[in-house]
Amino acid sequence: xxxxxEIFQERRRQARMTKAKQLFxxxxxxxxIALHVGYSTASAFGRAFKKRTGLSPCAYFNExxxxxxxx
Numbered sequence: 001x002x003x004x005x006e007i008f009q010e011r012r013r014q015a016r017m018t019k020a021k022q023l024f025x026x027x028x029x030x031x032x033i034a035l036h037v038g039y040s041t042a043s044a045f046g047r048a049f050k051k052r053t054g055l056s057p058c059a060y061f062n063e064x065x066x067x068x069x070x071x
Contacts, residue, residue, distance in 0.1 A: 017052045020045070024065050030057055 016037040023033040034045035050056050055063065 013048075013052060017049065020049060020057075021060075021064075024057070024061055033057075 020033050020037045023036060028036070030045070031042045034040075034042045037045065039045035039048065046057050049060070053060060
């Protein structure tokens with residue numbers, strides 16, 4: 001893969017996670033968020049989210065969203 005392709009893929013992954021975080025704040029359910037940001041299942045999204053953020057979607061929600069922190 002070329003460097004440009006790698007940069008694009010990274011930016012796409014980052015954009016997906018940013019959108020997912022916004023949807024968490026909006027109170028959307030996990031399965032709807034997963035589909036909206038391009039994952040076929042909530043479990044695939046959960047794995048990708050944890051890999052990118054270091055937190056599971058549930059832990060992210062408990063730590064940031066329920067506490068009212070804006071990301």
